Amino acid sequence: SAVISQKPSRDICQRGTSLTIQCQVDSQVTMMFWYRQQPGQSLTLIATANQGSEATYESGFVIDKFPISRPNLTFSTLTVSNMSPEDSSIYLCSVEVAGRGYEQYFGPGTRLTVT
């Protein structure tokens, strides 16, 4: 399996500010994803982080609001820009490990509260 860490684990931010969340994997992975999970809800895919190119965003999510970087095969960042209370959520990094079929692993999540 892949071990995934995220920083910060939680944060409380002011409206209008931005927060960058880091995701580090202990091995090289091809696929990295960012999800959002609102309290008591299921997971919604924000985007696929592509190494060396722009992320692929799902419907309803845009690069200006959620810029993503992926400089190498073990690291990615997600920025939540110009935050509003509606952005309060858990943000999860996920990876798919080559050679492990379709198994997908998740980080512990970053709990964001916007006031």
Added chain:
Amino acid sequence: GESVGLHLPTLSVQEGDNSIINCAYSNSASDYFIWYKQESGKGPQFIIDIRSNMDKRQGQRVTVLLNKTVKHLSLQIAATQPGDSAVYFCAEKGKGGSYIPTFGRGTSLIVHP
């Protein structure tokens, strides 16, 4: 659009009982199904998976059943333990190169000692 849903949002059982968590899916093209367990404050954890060419797959204390006729997926947990208390999600991956899973709503399993 296509969706994956769960019948029961909360399931309460006694320790030692068998638990059954159900999931309905609507994308008939899906060829791979996964169950995840999410404990409080943690990310989802892979439990077991099944491909569409199978009806049943067993793991350690868990069994997944797939009924493609009625598009139904279930997770059976034998001899449920307090440590099994969590939210369980089913997810599906479709054909046609869609490698990203679509997650269902989730069922909260509460195990009473």
